[in-house]
Amino acid sequence: MTTQPATGTLRSRRIARSRQRLVEVALPAFAERGYDAVTVDWLCDQAEVSKRSFFRYFDGKEDLALTPLNDVWRTLIADLDAALARSGPLLEVLAAALVDVIERMPPGWERLAVLSARLSGTNPVIDAAGMLVCERFTQQVVDAIVARLSGSSGADLSARIVCAVAVAGHRAAVDTWQSAPDAGTTATRAELCALLRASLAAAPAALEIRLP
Amino acid sequence: MTTQPATGTLRSRRIARSRQRLVEVALPAFAERGYDAVTVDWLCDQAEVSKRSFFRYFDGKEDLALTPLNDVWRTLIADLDAALARSGPLLEVLAAALVDVIERMPPGWERLAVLSARLSGTNPVIDAAGMLVCERFTQQVVDAIVARLSGSSGADLSARIVCAVAVAGHRAAVDTWQSAPDAGTTATRAELCALLRASLAAAPAALEIRLP
DNA sequence: ATGCCAAGTGCTACTCGGTGCCAGTTTGCT
């Protein structure tokens, strides 16, 4: 998911498997023993990957911790053109695309996503790293919108604002989703999608909120 | 700005002066030689502060780099109760409070703020760190709103969305402000405030943007 | 099959941000 144009299949399978192994080892370990207590060296040891390769597969320790969540955004970025092919309010288009991507995540995604989300809620540094990917997403959307709606002034700013709302809605949804008592074992992507839809549907009205 | 309830004045003056010295040395150095090329050790050397103290004054290298911008949010957080005393649409209240804080920044703030903003636009890691403080702000606002509007369901989510818009608007404003050709020497806080007001005034309409 | 080439891998050693520790100093208060 980082950048492996590579050849085609066999090699990239190995890479994908190593990545997967690292994530499977790391997230439970983070949850049990704490993010800082689990060192990259130890993880590499466990997953039988050299430290050098670790940093080829992931942008860093935080990127590893956020893999499940980040994959959503990265997939969305990759498929942006298709997603923006629809018409209608941008916010709704993005919401639909987001739901779409989440529904397409590989089986078992929920379990790791919950761990990832909890980690992100606990550790501000990880949280910040997560926003980086969202920022990249925003940038892509802004570029695409400006290209499409060239001429309409302020399209740039509008796109940025809509993305901010989409991201905030997503974060809020994930937060609620993950905070269910036994989300670790029972949380489903359908629930998350419902939450997400609800968050984003409520967004326009939210802007009207007043202080008495 | 970190946590010095301390005694009262003499000691905190020294601290403030050391902090100021570090910022004054660091930001130009970052701009000239690049963020990564300037090490914390070198900075401490220049500003005659021990590395140990550096990390007592700042949350890290990124925090130092973002001091001017972060100070705005931190001040706003500190004065939140007063800011939220007004009535009207939350977004407008926040916009007014933000403008207010910026106008109260110490003289010479612009010069450093521009450097800080450029750095943030260039280096994603710094950018992410900046969002951390905004996130803290959001959390405070959410708490305050929930406390005030307890009962109205979804106040939580609404507050979060409004904050996201405020933050995005602020970021966009700072970005435009800083990207003026000779902003380093001529940018004024009045210009920034105007941009900020414009961004946030346009926000509600931005949500309506549609794809054709 | 075979054999070449590029891409990927693992090692060692390093840099640098950040922290724990502790003894020494300063400050506020009485």
Place this chain on the structure above:
DNA sequence: AGCAAACTGGCACCGAGTAGCACTTGGCAT
């Protein structure tokens, strides 16, 4: 003056991330 608590700086240390390089391995043309 004198005490306790807060602050300081120096040092050693940890862990994330990188550089360089020799080596393996998969892909592919023949």
